[in-house]
Amino acid sequence: MKILRKFGLAALAVTALSAPVQAADVVIGMRSEPSSIDPYFHNLGPNNAMNGQIFDRLTDWTPKMQLIGRAAASWKAINDTTWEYKLRQGVTFHDGSALTVDDVIFSFERADAYEGGNSSFRTYTKGKTLKKIDDHTLHIITESPYPLMPNDTTTVMIMSSEAKGTGADGKNKGISAKDFNDGTATVGTGPYKFVEWKKGDRIVLQKFDAYKGPLAQPWDKITFKFIKAEPARVAALLAGDVDMIDNVPTSDIERLKKEPNVSLSSGVSNRVIYLHMDQFRDNSPFVTTKDGKPMNKNPLRDARVRKAISMMINRDAIVARVMEGVAIPAGQLLPEGFFGRSEKMSPEKYDPKGAKKLLAAAGWGDGFGLTIHGPNDRYINDAKIVEAIGQMLSAQGIPTKVESMPKNVYFKRASKGAEGGLPEFSFVLVGWGSGTGESSSPLKSLLATYDKSKGRGASNRGRHSDPVVNKLLDQALATVDDPKRAALLAKATEVAIGENQGIIPLHYQVNTWATRKGLEYHPRADERTTGIDLVPVK
Amino acid sequence: MSVFIIRRLLQAALVVLVMSFIVFSGVFLVGDPVEILVSDDADQEERDRMIKSMGLDKPFIVQYGLFISKAVQGDLGESFVFNEPALLLILDRMPATMELAVVALVIAVVFGIPLGMWAGLRPDSLASKSIMTGSILGFSLPTFWVGIMMILLFAVYLGWLPSTGRGEVQVLLGMPVSVFSWDGFSHVLMPAVNLALFKLSLVIRLARAGTREVLQQDYIKFARAKGLSDTRIIMVHVMKNIMIPVVTVLGLEFGGLVAFSVVTETVFAWPGMGKLLIDSIGQLDRPIIVAYLMIIVFLFVFINLFVDILYSLLDPRVRLQDMKA
Numbered sequence: 081m082k083i084l085r086k087f088g089l090a091a092l093a094v095t096a097l098s099a100p101v102q103a104a105d106v107v108i109g110m111r112s113e114p115s116s117i118d119p120y121f122h123n124l125g126p127n128n129a130m131n132g133q134i135f136d137r138l139t140d141w142t143p144k145m146q147l148i149g150r151a152a153a154s155w156k157a158i159n160d161t162t163w164e165y166k167l168r169q170g171v172t173f174h175d176g177s178a179l180t181v182d183d184v185i186f187s188f189e190r191a192d193a194y195e196g197g198n199s200s201f202r203t204y205t206k207g208k209t210l211k212k213i214d215d216h217t218l219h220i221i222t223e224s225p226y227p228l229m230p231n232d233t234t235t236v237m238i239m240s241s242e243a244k245g246t247g248a249d250g251k252n253k254g255i256s257a258k259d260f261n262d263g264t265a266t267v268g269t270g271p272y273k274f275v276e277w278k279k280g281d282r283i284v285l286q287k288f289d290a291y292k293g294p295l296a297q298p299w300d301k302i303t304f305k306f307i308k309a310e311p312a313r314v315a316a317l318l319a320g321d322v323d324m325i326d327n328v329p330t331s332d333i334e335r336l337k338k339e340p341n342v343s344l345s346s347g348v349s350n351r352v353i354y355l356h357m358d359q360f361r362d363n364s365p366f367v368t369t370k371d372g373k374p375m376n377k378n379p380l381r382d383a384r385v386r387k388a389i390s391m392m393i394n395r396d397a398i399v400a401r402v403m404e405g406v407a408i409p410a411g412q413l414l415p416e417g418f419f420g421r422s423e424k425m426s427p428e429k430y431d432p433k434g435a436k437k438l439l440a441a442a443g444w445g446d447g448f449g450l451t452i453h454g455p456n457d458r459y460i461n462d463a464k465i466v467e468a469i470g471q472m473l474s475a476q477g478i479p480t481k482v483e484s485m486p487k488n489v490y491f492k493r494a495s496k497g498a499e500g501g502l503p504e505f506s507f508v509l510v511g512w513g514s515g516t517g518e519s520s521s522p523l524k525s526l527l528a529t530y531d532k533s534k535g536r537g538a539s540n541r542g543r544h545s546d547p548v549v550n551k552l553l554d555q556a557l558a559t560v561d562d563p564k565r566a567a568l569l570a571k572a573t574e575v576a577i578g579e580n581q582g583i584i585p586l587h588y589q590v591n592t593w594a595t596r597k598g599l600e601y602h603p604r605a606d607e608r609t610t611g612i613d614l615v616p617v618k
Numbered sequence: 619m620s621v622f623i624i625r626r627l628l629q630a631a632l633v634v635l636v637m638s639f640i641v642f643s644g645v646f647l648v649g650d651p652v653e654i655l656v657s658d659d660a661d662q663e664e665r666d667r668m669i670k671s672m673g674l675d676k677p678f679i680v681q682y683g684l685f686i687s688k689a690v691q692g693d694l695g696e697s698f699v700f701n702e703p704a705l706l707l708i709l710d711r712m713p714a715t716m717e718l719a720v721v722a723l724v725i726a727v728v729f730g731i732p733l734g735m736w737a738g739l740r741p742d743s744l745a746s747k748s749i750m751t752g753s754i755l756g757f758s759l760p761t762f763w764v765g766i767m768m769i770l771l772f773a774v775y776l777g778w779l780p781s782t783g784r785g786e787v788q789v790l791l792g793m794p795v796s797v798f799s800w801d802g803f804s805h806v807l808m809p810a811v812n813l814a815l816f817k818l819s820l821v822i823r824l825a826r827a828g829t830r831e832v833l834q835q836d837y838i839k840f841a842r843a844k845g846l847s848d849t850r851i852i853m854v855h856v857m858k859n860i861m862i863p864v865v866t867v868l869g870l871e872f873g874g875l876v877a878f879s880v881v882t883e884t885v886f887a888w889p890g891m892g893k894l895l896i897d898s899i900g901q902l903d904r905p906i907i908v909a910y911l912m913i914i915v916f917l918f919v920f921i922n923l924f925v926d927i928l929y930s931l932l933d934p935r936v937r938l939q940d941m942k943a
Binding site: 109113115116118122123124195196197198199200202203256257258261278279281282305306307308309311312315316318319320321457486487488489491495496512513515516521525532535536538539 | 648649650653654655656657658659660661662663664665667668671698699700701702707710711765766769770773774777780781782783784884885886887889890893894897899900901902
């Protein structure tokens with residue numbers, strides 16, 4: 081209420097004096113709490129969203145996932161293996177010291193050599209050599225041509241090389257995660273300064289007055305409160321205790337639309353929900369005969385069968401009924417507007433008759449039995465989607481059992497539950513958000529042949545494998561020219577999904593934020609919730 | 619008495635050891651923390667590095683041995699998720715939960731005993747019947763639902779109380795507390811009532827049953843015959859004698875309040891231990907889960923000890939050395 085009133089006064093002042101908008105305080109109710117303020121501790125959505133407000137990166141994404149420079153004013157490839165970054169002039173850290181290339185190198189070193197921690201940023205730092213040319217010019221050198229450099233530099237945050245920690249053993253440059261969590265070493269150049277983190281309760285950020293960069297600073301003080309229970313989060317917004325909430329449950333959207341004091345912002349995300357099918361075992365554990373007996377033959381290895389299954393799924397019905405209209409049917413890895421997507425592909429049409437014919441042609445006209453597995457607490461309405469698919473397939477001659485389970489049990493079994501660290505299930509539902517904002521990330525992890533030494537196919541839970549796709553991907557990843565690379569990625573997608581049906585895309589997730597009237601959130605395709613993208617309506 | 623306490627403490631140590639093994643092997647069977655914590659983009663090499671850095675590449679018995687050898691030195695391991703000592707993370711959250719539990723317990727006692735005694739003294743009156751019907755609701759309505767309904771009524775519809783979270787915190791005798799400011803108190807009120815509802819019903823029922831039983835006793839008849847006032851009979855002779863079962867149950871239930879206020883803390887986003895536990899289970903933060911349950915075992919053992927000592931004060935016939943614990 082206090083905030084409302086304050087804001088009302090601010091709005092009045094604006095209309096009366098037409099002075100620049102007087103900033104105020106804002107409270108955001110979030111589902112997920114970051115696990116650390118240490119920018120290199122854990123490459124995780126909530127951490128990257130929160131810490132990205134405190135620390136700058138060289139480059140970054142706009143809400144619609146277009147590249148912008150943050151600490152970097154410009155960047156270009158000066159030859160096949162060298163990228164040149166020019167830093168913005170006059171940028172200072174929260175403690176007043178100036179940002180130079182030394183800080184960038186220090187940050188990349190700490191990220192690359194991070195000990196402990198959960199999933200480091202090494203994926204983005206390895207194979208790159210950073211070279212200082214002058215205080216504001218940096219060269220990043222790779223051994224082979226590396227087109228994704230500007231994408232990769234959207235990940236590693238930049239901290240002050242003069243930050244002091246209490247880690248006595250010199251590990252991680254003597255700065256521990258705790259030193260960030262209590263603010264000792266939390267010195268960035270971002271638009272907001274760290275004030276405090278009360279674990280399980282709130283994080284408070286304060287506007288950095290000397291900020292120089294492209295991002296807006298719509299608020300003086302931003303408080304993030306962590307409210308995990310969905311009804312409680314919605315109630316907190318309705319009660320006026322918070323000004324915005326993220327992850328609005330789809331079942332509440334219709335009701336909130338009718339609330340006079342609430343506005344909704346929705347936007348498609350870079351996350352596709354899709355199905356993996358076992359393509360590497362002849363006796364797949366969850367593929368059976370129609371009456372549930374084990375089989376030595378695996379129909380899922382036949383691309384025609386996979387296509388038939390895809391045709392049996394009524395995506396429009398799933399979007400309309402299960403997702404309550406808040407999703408977009410998918411035919412490939414990324415929604416419209418993203419780099420490396422094929423313009424030729426559209427979602428598979430629902431065609432039960434065609435599917436039957438195709439099954440018959442593949443020699444499976446009598447059908448077979450399946451079990452579909454999915455998580456029940458990971459993606460929006462995940463358990464309900466799995467149930468709907470089970471029903472659709474069962475109605476069309478593939479009796480399908482449905483099993484969903486909590487994510488903490490599910491992912492281990494789906495990735496390496498069977499003997500020898502192989503995936504346990506035959507037919508699974510998963511989602512993939514493309515961290516690099518283009519299609520090489522899902523192609524590399526989901527559809528390239530599983531290959532530990534190359535780091536390919538790490539999440540290829542169906543073990544789809546096609547040399548043509550691998551080759552197209554290799555070519556694309558070595559092509560610095562953007563239009564050429566986009567064409568190669570599109571081609572790889574067309575082969576891997578259009579021809580091979582390596583995975584079955586279902587829909588792109590749409591995320592919804594709810595704000596009180598008078599505010600507006602720029603829905604972020606990377607699913608991040610920040611105070612920077614929450615702005616007063618003009 | 620000191621022999622009794624020493625014997626109890628030795629038993630406690632044994633219980634904690636057995637518990638640690640059960641919990642450790644239990645969480646070992648469930649899921650893989652790496653799969654939950656790793657970023658989608660990580661390749662196989664990165665996953666292997668994580669497995670190694672968390673010590674998950676070692677066989678179960680080695681992991682358990684390492685854990686125990688550290689635990690006897692007071693180190694219960696580092697949280698996978700936060701990379702901070704598990705024990706400190708839990709202790710950091712404990713005051714918030716304690717505060718909630720104490721307020722809930724006070725509500726249960728302050729309202730439960732008078733209401734229960736009233737119902738016991740006048741079992742046939744309309745008021746007594748309403749109290750008893752109300753207590754059935756307190757037992758049977760799910761905490762989660764009641765919590766949400768309270769938020770909707772008092773925070774959204776009436777706007778009297780804040781919906782979630784903890785208010786201003788002051789430091790009092792080295793403990794961070796929030797109940798002594800209006801902001802803090804208004805935050806704690808709803809979750810505490812929500813948490814107290816079940817215990818309140820329990821206390822009402824115990825107090826009523828106790829009162830009805832005690833009223834039949836010879837000493838009450840004697841007191842009446844002696845011409846003592848009703849107030850003195852009820853406040854001294856009845857009240858004192860119904861307290862033994864109430865104290866036993868509340869003692870055990872207090873442990874429950876502290877350890878498993880998970881639902882209430884989740885609904886009201888109360889930054890306590892219960893929320894930490896449920897989040898840790900979701901993320902398979904094994905060190906926190908194990909440390910948490912070991913602390914809870916300690917807590918229960920100590921509460922039982924405390925209750926036994928309290929017995930001896932309430933009932934002079936109880937001698938601690940006679941009690942085979």
